[in-house]
Amino acid sequence: MLIESLTVAALLGAGTTAGVLFGVAVSVVPALRDMPPGRYVETHQLLGRHWDPLMPVIVLGTTAVDVALSLLAGDLTSRVLFGLAAALLFASSMVSHLLNVPLNRQVKKLDPALPIPSGWQDPRPAWRRWHTLRTLLALAAFTLTTLATVT
Numbered sequence: 591m592l593i594e595s596l597t598v599a600a601l602l603g604a605g606t607t608a609g610v611l612f613g614v615a616v617s618v619v620p621a622l623r624d625m626p627p628g629r630y631v632e633t634h635q636l637l638g639r640h641w642d643p644l645m646p647v648i649v650l651g652t653t654a655v656d657v658a659l660s661l662l663a664g665d666l667t668s669r670v671l672f673g674l675a676a677a678l679l680f681a682s683s684m685v686s687h688l689l690n691v692p693l694n695r696q697v698k699k700l701d702p703a704l705p706i707p708s709g710w711q712d713p714r715p716a717w718r719r720w721h722t723l724r725t726l727l728a729l730a731a732f733t734l735t736t737l738a739t740v741t
Contacts, residue, residue, distance in 0.1 A: 596659050600735050603652025604675060607682070608732040610645065611725040619718055627712065632702035638694055646683065649728075653679040656735065663738065671738030678731035685724040693717045 618637065622630055656676035663669045693713040700706070 593659065593662055593664070596655050596662070597739050600652060600655045600659055600672070600675070601739060603648055603655060604679065604728070604732040604735040607645070607649050607652060607679065608725070608728040611682075611721070611728045615721060615725045619721060623714055623718065627706045627710070628702060630714065631697055631700045631706070634694075634697045635700075635702060638698070646686070649679055649683045649686075653683065656731075659738070665741070667741050668738045671734045671741065675731040675734040675738065678727045678734065682724040682727035682731065685720055685727065689720040690717060690724070693720075 622634060625633060653676050656672045656679060660669045660673035660676060663672055693716060696713055
């Protein structure tokens with residue numbers, strides 16, 4: 591019963607992570623890209639308020655569940671797939687923490703009621719690249735988690 595419960599948790603966590611990141615990639619990112627800088631700053635600040643600590647808890651919690659399953663699953667194939675899924679989720683988390691979050695902090699420091707400062711370097715292109723990478727990592731982790739479940 592433990593392995594089945596952990597497997598359900600792994601599927602829910604990996605699916606939620608991949609789904610949220612995919613949804614942001616296909617909807618939010620293009621919308622933010624097309625906004626003028628001042629509107630982007632205001633919208634980005636509003637959108638970003640509730641992600642922390644929810645998404646890190648989901649991603650890192652699912653990573654821990656996948657690690658547990660990589661040790662407990664009955665067959666070698668499933669153990670390897672869960673282990674790889676854990677590594678991919680952890681990598682996605684590191685992209686977020688080390689690359690996207692610092693860019694988010696820069697945007698949070700701006701006052702949306704004031705004009706964008708001269709010399710402001712628009713973080714959207716870099717943020718979009720890092721978001722695409724973490725989304726692909728999360729989608730791959732979800733795929734491996736699913737494969738580990740059905741093997």
